[in-house]
Amino acid sequence: MAGSRFSSLFLCIIVFLASKVKAGGNTLVLLDNLAIKETHSIFFKSLQERGYTLTFKSADDANLLLIKYGEFLYEHLIIFAPSVEEFGGALSVETITEFIDGGGNVLVAGSTSSGDILRELASECGFEVDEEGAAIIDHFNYDVNDQGKHTLIVADPANLIDASIIVGPKNIPPLLYEGTGLVADRDNPLVLQILSADSTAYSYIPDQSIKEGGEKHKKSGNQQVVTALSQWVFKEHGVLRVKKVSHHRAGETTAPSAYTIMDDLVYTIEVEILDNGKWVPFEADDIQLEFVRIDPFVRTRLIKKQGGKYEARFKIPDVYGVYQLKVDYNRVGYTHLFSTTQVSVRPLQHTEYERFIPSAYPYYFSAFSMMFGVFLFSVVFLHYKDEPIDSNWKRKQMSTAKDDKKTKSD
CATH class of the missing domain: 2.60.40.1930 (Macroglobulin (MG2) domain)
Incomplete structure (x- = not known):
C-alpha cells in the first residue's frame, strides 16, 4: 500500500482551551535523536506552514525548561521520544501536567518500547500502555509490505471515532498502523478512543511464539453453524x-x-x-x-x-x-x-355496591340489638300497672302511729 506512515503510536492527544485561542505559537519538540527530525519532516513542515514556531531539543537535554518565573515559555509541547527513560533539566511528569492544567497542549507519541516516563504520563491521562515489546497483531488485516509478523495493520477509516471535527471526513484510504496497544478507561468521559482495532486483532510480543495448543477433530461444525446463521440473517428463522x-x-x-x-x-x-x-x-x-x-x-x-x-x-x-x-x-x-x-x-355504580358488607356485621348486630332493646323497654313500660292499697291496712297503720305518739307524751 502506497503512502507515508508514522512508525510510532500516538498515546494521547490532550487539548485544553486557553483564554486566547489562536493558530500557531511557540512549540517545544522533544526528540529521541535528531534523526527523527528528518524521518518526520513532512509532519513538522506542515506545522511550520500553519504558523508554528518549532524549537527542537533532545528529550534528555540538561537545560530543558518549560516554566520560568511562573510563566510558560511555550504554548505547545510535542514529545517524539518513546524510548526516553527520564526527561532532562527541570522537565518531569508533574511539570507537564501542570503545563496542561495551565492551558498548554501536549502531543505524545510512543512505540512498543515506550519508557516508564511515558507510561506514567499516559496513566495521568487515563490510559494504560501495554507491556514493553508487545505490539498489535492482525493476521487478517495487514499490509503487503509487512515483514512477516503481521504488525503493519491496515485499519479501516470506519473504526475512527465518529467526530469529523477531530479526525476529519472518513472517505479516505485505509490507515496504516504499527505500534503497541492501549487500554482506556471507558467510564472516564474525558477519554476518547480515536482509533479502534478490528475484532481479529490482538496484542502480543511478536518475537515470542504462541505455545497454546489446539484440538483436532475429523470434521468441524462450521457448515451447520454457517447454514443456520445465514438462515437467521435472512429472516428465515426467528421471526x-x-x-x-x-x-x-x-x-x-x-x-x-x-x-x-x-x-x-x-x-x-x-x-x-x-x-x-x-x-x-x-x-x-x-x-x-x-x-x-x-x-x-x-x-x-x-x-x-x-x-x-x-x-x-x-x-x-x-x-x-x-x-x-x-x-x-x-x-x-x-x-x-x-x-x-x-x-x-x-368504579362501581351506586346500584352495584353490596347491601351487606361482611366486615360491617358487628355494626349491624349492635344496631339491631339496640332496636330490640328499645322495643322490649317500650312494651314493659306501657303494660306495667301498680297493685291497689288495702284500706283496713291503712287505718291500722294510722292507729298504730297515734298510740305511739300518746305513749311518748305520757
Whole structure:
C-alpha cells in the first residue's frame, strides 16, 4: 500500500482551551535523536506552514525548561521520544501536567518500547500502555509490505471515532498502523478512543511464539453453524408476529366498552413464527402479560393453549383508570414481539355496591340489638300497672302511729 506512515503510536492527544485561542505559537519538540527530525519532516513542515514556531531539543537535554518565573515559555509541547527513560533539566511528569492544567497542549507519541516516563504520563491521562515489546497483531488485516509478523495493520477509516471535527471526513484510504496497544478507561468521559482495532486483532510480543495448543477433530461444525446463521440473517428463522388478540369478562365472549373494578378478565393472544416460509404456531412457556397503568398492577405468565394460543386470567385491581394489556417479548434470536391493547376500568355504580358488607356485621348486630332493646323497654313500660292499697291496712297503720305518739307524751 502506497503512502507515508508514522512508525510510532500516538498515546494521547490532550487539548485544553486557553483564554486566547489562536493558530500557531511557540512549540517545544522533544526528540529521541535528531534523526527523527528528518524521518518526520513532512509532519513538522506542515506545522511550520500553519504558523508554528518549532524549537527542537533532545528529550534528555540538561537545560530543558518549560516554566520560568511562573510563566510558560511555550504554548505547545510535542514529545517524539518513546524510548526516553527520564526527561532532562527541570522537565518531569508533574511539570507537564501542570503545563496542561495551565492551558498548554501536549502531543505524545510512543512505540512498543515506550519508557516508564511515558507510561506514567499516559496513566495521568487515563490510559494504560501495554507491556514493553508487545505490539498489535492482525493476521487478517495487514499490509503487503509487512515483514512477516503481521504488525503493519491496515485499519479501516470506519473504526475512527465518529467526530469529523477531530479526525476529519472518513472517505479516505485505509490507515496504516504499527505500534503497541492501549487500554482506556471507558467510564472516564474525558477519554476518547480515536482509533479502534478490528475484532481479529490482538496484542502480543511478536518475537515470542504462541505455545497454546489446539484440538483436532475429523470434521468441524462450521457448515451447520454457517447454514443456520445465514438462515437467521435472512429472516428465515426467528421471526414472530401477533395473529390475534382478544379479551373479555369471565363467562362472556365479547369485549365490553369498559370493565368494572374487581372484574375477572380473560386475555388471549395468538403468536406465530415463520418456518420455511410458512406461519406456524409459536410454542413457548416464558411469555408474560402486564396490566399497566403507568406501572404494572398485574404481571402474570401466559398459559400455553393449543394452536399457538396463550391465555391469562386475573382479577382487575380495585383502582379505576385507563390500562394497557401489554405483551413485551424480547429474546435473543427472535424478533421483538410487542403488543398493547388499551382498556378502561370504571368504579362501581351506586346500584352495584353490596347491601351487606361482611366486615360491617358487628355494626349491624349492635344496631339491631339496640332496636330490640328499645322495643322490649317500650312494651314493659306501657303494660306495667301498680297493685291497689288495702284500706283496713291503712287505718291500722294510722292507729298504730297515734298510740305511739300518746305513749311518748305520757
